[in-house]
Amino acid sequence: MASQETKRGADRPGETTAAHVIDRRQFLQYTGTVLGGVTLASAAQAARAASHDLASTSGRGGNGSVATARPLVRVAADPSRIPPPITRRRPAVVPVTLEAREVMAEIEPGVRFRFMTYNGQIPGPFIRVREGDTIDLTFRNPRTNTEAHNVDFHAAMGPGGGALATWTEPGEEAHLRFRASYPGAFIYHCAVSNMDMHISSGMFGLILVEPKKGLPRVDREFYLGQHEIYTNKPAGLPGEHDFDVGAMVREEPSYVVINGAARGLTPKRYGAMHVRTGSTARVYFVVGGPNLSSSFHPIGNVWHELWPEGSVINAPLRFIQTYAVPPGSTTVATLRFPVAGDVKLVDHALTRVVHQGCLAVIHAEGAHDPTLFQAGGRRQL
Ligand SMILES: [Cu+2]
Structure with a gap:
């Protein structure tokens, strides 16, 4: 199998041609939530309207940080960018290259943040191997970075999941070989001394170790990762946000996001x-955290099968509405789409949806049986 090094999805234009653009009101209707009173988000919106500190005028980042005159990269991983199911029946040595990349990108339009990533994307590249395969990892920390980085694989049996073996300073490269000796979907993440900050800045991803007999066939596969970002400004306030360690210690994030972007995988941003x-x-x-669990729920649908902890070797749970996924873990779940329309994937701790950006949309197109679901219209009383 060829190297699974994933080309940067970061500087691709993204899927911005979605047919359904929603405004904020529709968004709230979608999520079934109504704002009452003055909220953090609405205050931030007012501040945004009043502010002249727009990203497009930049060149002067806050707090002496980098200029942003050049276009900002996209860090949101394409959820469809997954290696295909493995068809071979013998173990192989699978070369994998991960590179730590510290990049300035937007959490939401106008809000800049210095992310730390694997290969420029959040979550990091989806690594797909088969039980019994050997991963031959090259881990690079380019000279242009400012921090030490490494990788702890929960799929690796060995000290630190490889954290010490891969610990590199800027300008160094490390190598690690490990055998994927048990199946499942596992997180990998940075595990240097301030690992909580690095994970919160985006350094986590998923490795799938397929069971020897493979996984059930499905029509599509999607790759999503949730984590929270602790910044020194309220969510939505334009300009550059710096990392706020105090907010992290208090576990009070500004943003809770899917694939590194506030409402990134929706029609209004990169597309559903x-x-x-x-x-x-x-x-x-995969939930990077570093601190918050996700109450993972598909609005208007149900997890038809769900494998807790990504333990795909076990029998799945059936028809699960909301499932808790802790930091440092995964879940694998299937959806069916008998009805046309949007399925919204959320953390059912809904403040994170309304105020902190935790929303991704799957749009189902096509005909459906109206006896299963049909809106009856509405009228004035
Ligand atoms: Cu790191």
Whole structure:
């Protein structure tokens, strides 16, 4: 198998051609939540309207940080960018290259943040191997970085999951070989001394170790990762946000995001995921944290099968509405789409959806049986 080094999704234009653009009101209707009183987000919106500190005028970052005159990269991983299911029946040595990249990008339009990533994307590249394979990892920390980085694989049996073996300063490269001796979907993450900050800045991803007999066939697969970002300004306030260690210690994030971007995988930003009615999809979901669990829920649907902890070797749970996924873990779950329309993937701690950006959309297109679901219209009383 060829190297699984994933090309940077960061500087691709993204899927911005979605047909359905929602405004904030629709967004709130979608999530079934109504704002009352003055909120953090609405205050931030007012501040945004009043502010002249727009990203487009930049060149002067806050607190002496980098200028942003050049276009900002996209860190949100393409949820469809997953290596195909493995068909071979013998173990292989799988070369994998991960590179730590510290990049300035937007959490939401106008809000800049210095992310730390694997290969420029959040979550990091989806690594797919088969039980019994050997991962031959090259880990690079380019000279242009400012921090030490490494990788702790929960799929690796050995000290630190490889954290010490891969610990590199800027300008260094390290190598690690390990055998994927047990199946499942596992997180990998940075594990240097201030690992909580590095994970909160984006350094986590998922490695799938397929069981020897493979996984059930599905029509589509999607790759999503949730984590929280602790910044020194309220969510939505334009300009550059710096990392706020105090907020992290208090566990009070500004943002809780899916794939590194506030409402990133929605029609209004990089685009929704798309499926056909009658199809099936498998979702690989990793929670980086570093501190918050996700109450993972598909609005207007149900997890038809769900493998807790990504333990795909076990029998799945059936028809699960909301499932808790702790930091440092994963879940694998399937959806079916008998009805056309949007399925919104959220953390059902809904403040994180309304005020902190935790939303991704799967849009199902096609015909469906109206006896299963049909809106009856509305009228004035
Ligand atoms: Cu790191």
